[in-house]
Amino acid sequence: MPTRRRGAALEQAILRAAMAELTENGYAGMTMERVAHRAGTNKNAIYRRWPTRAALGIAAYGQFVATNTDVPDTGNLRDDALELLRRANSTFSSPVGGILRALLAGARDDPHLLAQLQERTADAGSATWLTILARAVARGELRPEALHPRVATVAVVLLRDEFITRGHPAVPDSVLTEIVDEVYLPLLCGRGADRPNP
Incomplete structure (x- = not known):
């Protein structure tokens, strides 16, 4: 027995x-x-x-997805961010990505479950992204103000949006580069910049 x-x-x-x-x-x-x-x-x-x-x-x-915890360390923020996006793109376009899309649809009427799923999405967890940002701060590439969980995951959230709203089977690498160069890095570098008094 x-x-x-x-x-x-x-x-x-x-x-x-x-x-x-x-x-x-x-x-x-x-x-x-x-x-x-x-x-x-x-x-x-x-x-x-x-x-x-x-x-x-x-x-x-x-x-x-939590079993894949390896965080890239290429020596610069841009390449680290691109590597994380490429991994996420590979996951989203695989059979595992099909499971993710079905789960997103199944959880759409429950905001709590949907938030849980988004947090657990491969390479979308803020801890992974905060790790590469912390390394960038230590190298002097970013100010400490860039270390914000919501800001840290902007790139992969934009990638996820490409799959969910545009229905891409796989997002072209040129789009990943555009997300990093035109949105993510400017956003991070702008954190902590002098702002006018309200």
């Missing part, structure tokens, strides 16, 4: 099962019943932790 799992061990089994279902069947084909069967548990154990299918899918996706 298998050992009954509890706590974190059971949660990890459920999340792995959910991501396997998302990968094999997509968000539309993922059901609580299928996840429970794959994880060797029951639906009640899932619902106690994740009350909706969208919540479970987002948690599984978030854990999946």
Whole structure:
């Protein structure tokens, strides 16, 4: 008789099962019943932790993308930002990106879940972007005022917008360069600049 799992061990089994279902069947084909069967548990154990299918899918996706934590360190901010955008572009245009788009659609009526998903999007988490900005500050490329979480993720949010609103299968590299050179770097370099008194 298998050992009954509890706590974190059971949660990890459920999340792995959910991501396997998302990968094999997509968000539309993922059901609580299928996840429970794959994880060797029951639906009640899932619902106690994740009350909706969208919540479970987002948690599984978030854990999946969190495994890629390598932060580029090319020696300059522009190349670091481009590398992060290129990675995100590759993810968004892959089958994993299809899962992300389905989850975004599934969470659109729940602002809390939608915010969670956006925060967990591959390479969109503010911690990764703040890391490259902090290195740029240490090198003297930016002022410390540039270290703001909402500002840090502007580039990848713009990239995500290209997929969501324009329906690109993959965003051309020229667009990534434009986002970095025409929007992101000017915004960051303008942080902390002298402003007129109100």
